[in-house]
Amino acid sequence: MTNALTCDGLRYSFGDTLAVAGLDLSVTQGEIFGLLGPNGAGKTTAIRCVTTLLPVQPGMVRVFDRDAAEDRMAVRRLLGYVPQQLSADARLTGRENVSLFARVFDIPRRERAARVEQALEAVGLTDVADRMAATFSGGMIRRLELAQALVSAPRLLMLDEPTIGLDPIARTSVWEHIQAVRAATGMTVLVTTHYMDEADQYCDRVALMHQGLIRAMGAPGELTAELRERRGDGSAPTLEDVFREVAGSGLDEEGGKFRDVRRTRNTARRLG
Ligand SMILES: Nc1ncnc2c1ncn2[C@@H]1O[C@H](COP(=O)(O)OP(=O)(O)OP(=O)(O)O)[C@@H](O)[C@H]1O
Numbered sequence: 001m002t003n004a005l006t007c008d009g010l011r012y013s014f015g016d017t018l019a020v021a022g023l024d025l026s027v028t029q030g031e032i033f034g035l036l037g038p039n040g041a042g043k044t045t046a047i048r049c050v051t052t053l054l055p056v057q058p059g060m061v062r063v064f065d066r067d068a069a070e071d072r073m074a075v076r077r078l079l080g081y082v083p084q085q086l087s088a089d090a091r092l093t094g095r096e097n098v099s100l101f102a103r104v105f106d107i108p109r110r111e112r113a114a115r116v117e118q119a120l121e122a123v124g125l126t127d128v129a130d131r132m133a134a135t136f137s138g139g140m141i142r143r144l145e146l147a148q149a150l151v152s153a154p155r156l157l158m159l160d161e162p163t164i165g166l167d168p169i170a171r172t173s174v175w176e177h178i179q180a181v182r183a184a185t186g187m188t189v190l191v192t193t194h195y196m197d198e199a200d201q202y203c204d205r206v207a208l209m210h211q212g213l214i215r216a217m218g219a220p221g222e223l224t225a226e227l228r229e230r231r232g233d234g235s236a237p238t239l240e241d242v243f244r245e246v247a248g249s250g251l252d253e254e255g256g257k258f259r260d261v262r263r264t265r266n267t268a269r270r271l272g
Contacts, residue, residue, distance in 0.1 A: 004029045004156045004188035006062045012045050012054055019045040021212030032182060032189040034203035036196060042212040043192040047158055051081050063156055080154030082145045084161045090134035094125050097133055098147045105152040119147040123177045139170025143177055159191045163198060175202045196239040208243050215246035
């Protein structure tokens with residue numbers, strides 16, 4: 001079966017900073033795959049390379065067997081992307097925001113209204129679709145952004161820190177909608193997060209990324225079981241413990257550079 005996404009030695013530098021240092025990754029069709037790591041690990045840069053927003057060399061990124069360097073437009077048509085920074089317009093209603101994306105994606109006029117309704121329904125926003133987005137809670141805004149991405153019926157949906165800054169109830173709701181959409185459509189989902197507990201609960205497989213490289217990859221249960229075996233002391237390690245072992249530090253101590261933390265905090269503040 002064709003992989004939804006293959007990265008083969010993906011590298012990307014900003015000047016002297018090697019943000020992604022040779023990433024090898026395969027995401028199977030239909031899975032929810034988590035790219036995990038602290039601020040500054042290179043997750044967003046890797047995602048931007050896949051979306052074709054950052055240029056890559058031929059052979060480094062393939063989406064459903066289309067090369068991101070050689071077949072950029074075909075790759076873009078297969079993708080949905082919800083960036084970490086907010087992308088909904090507060091002065092438009094929920095429905096207007098999704099309609100705007102339907103026009104941007106060039107969905108034929110006669111299908112547009114139905115596709116917008118489907119997308120709003122998929123994220124549970126039908127009843128509030130005529131309210132201004134400015135009145136939405138942080139969790140509702142995240143779900144609205146999910147609807148914006150879903151309206152084009154992408155085959156690979158990429159979400160950058162979809163639950164950052166949300167309260168636990170809103171986080172659960174965002175994840176449940178992601179799972180429901182996957183179940184209904186068979187869509188593949190690639191999600192970045194630094195919340196290990198969420199990844200453990202909702203992702204089929206995860207890759208733990210640190211300083212531009214993947215340090216461990218597998219189903220969360222497999223990774224923790226392997227560590228339990230290595231330790232052999234009967235303790236029940238978490239994914240956070242696996243990360244600590246492969247990266248030499250926990251996520252909290254890691255911290256990231258000032259600009260990475262500032263960006264995360266800005267997103268969290270605007271949603272909170
Ligand atoms: N536009 C940029 N210019 C210069 N350096 C950058 C830029 N974007 C990212 N970097 C650097 O590249 C590295 C990887 O950053 P990236 O944003 O990909 O990490 P991340 O894992 O997504 O973190 P976050 O959780 O903060 O989004 C960091 O060292 C970061 O400072």
